[in-house]
Amino acid sequence: MPTDRRQRRHTLLLLCALSFILYVDRVNLATAAGAIKAELGLSNTGLGVAFSAFAYSYAICQVAGGWIADRFGARKTLIGCGLIWVISTFATGLVHTLGLLFAVRLLLGIGEGATLPAQARAVTRWFSREQRGIVQGFTHSFSRLGNAITPPIVAALMAWLSWRAAFYVLGAVTTVWLVWWCLSFREHPQDASTTTLVDDASPSGPTPWGPLVKRMAPTIFVYFCYGWTAWLFFTWLPTFFLHGKGLDLKSSALFASGVFFAGVVGDTLGGWLSDQIYRRTGRLALARQGVIVLSFIGALLFLVPLAFVHSTFSVALCLSGSFLFLELTIGPIWAVPSDITRTHAGIASGMMNAGSAVAGILSPILFGFLVDRTGSWTLPFAGSVAMLLIGIVAALRIHPERPLVTDAVATPLEGLAPRGR
Secondary structure, eight states, rough: OOOOHHHHHHHHHHHHHHHHHHHHHHHHHHHHHHHHHHHHHHOHHHHHHHHHHHHHHHHHHHHHHHHHHHHOHHHHHHHHHHHHHHHHHHHTTTOOOOHHHHHHHHHEEEEEEEEHHHHHHHHHHSSSSHHHHHHHHHHEEEEHHHHHHHHHHHHHHHHOHHHHHHHHHHHHHHHHHHHHHHOOOOOSOGGGGGGGGGOOOOOSSSOOOOOOOOOOOHHHHHHHHHHHHHHHHHHHHHHHHIIOOOOHHHHHHHHHHHHHHHHHHHHHHHHHHHHHOOOOHHHHHHHIIIIHHHHHHHHHHHEEEEEEEESHHHHHHHHHHHHHHHHTTTTHHHHHHHHHSSSTTHHHHHHHHHHHHHHHHHHHHHHHHHHHHHHEEEEEEEEHHHHHHHHHHHHHTTTTTOOTTTSSSHHHHHHHHHTOO
């Protein structure tokens, strides 16, 4: 196997493991939430506040994290991030008050804030435009695999040990990944032949903040609309089945895992579909915007029946279908920042992800508030339907085929039309 192909496969494996660990550490609280809520004496609103704490620092650190990744590279950025994940995950097992829980989740948000922009920086350096949709979709599918596997693992650790010990074990697993990353990730392809595919694209001058913000604004807003619903799944889904459907811990974890496994399919399928459309038509807007619109339409159509169905199986089926379609968004939308600007791909990705993070602050709190006030566990999803409708309209304004005018001249291959055009 050629050297550059082996390097790419190894890099892809590292990024997949990164996405997996990232979401294990992010959603572990959702499965342990019932036990934590009971021990700390929290209301649903208080639990929603704890869920949202992560998103405050996560949102704030997105752009700064993207700037750091662009300037110092993915390797150094993610070493720093990984150290913070380890500390915050271990510390979660030590909390005894809502204030401390809020604080450690804020710390985790700081550590994860630069992670996806740094990952986007690595993808931009290692993979060509024709590959980025599927690479982004495939790596993010491992984050949904983390979503799916975490509930039963945490539930088993809680039953075997305790909810506190579960966080100690997960902190140890994160440490193993961090050591692997430190020892094996390389910032650039080592084989000279790879420079014909992807150039360094490092920023050499000041960041064009004004044009970049203006160019990324539609994508940021679309990702906010995506995040409004996605964060409800990430934070409330196990508790939804536990209390909303009256299941025990084991059953609620299994149903939540089933929904998240649907997301694994959606992530991979969305990235593959986006790249296939681009290769066959050469129309980048259709490849990115078209898949995003399809994603939002399918997600909202599966959410609407929640107002009418009542059996646990039917509800789980609707949520699985909605999450599968929702995750079609990931591959194409995470390719957009690199489509628009390779030079500032980290910052652009951070800007976009900040949109989702802001939604992550608002929607979990509103979900808990509405449940406390109305007693309905399905009513909060009505807001998701509205946000998805708005997102469909906004997605038509992304225009990934229009590069940032201040960006550097494209490399020869990046400027060529895809095969099959």
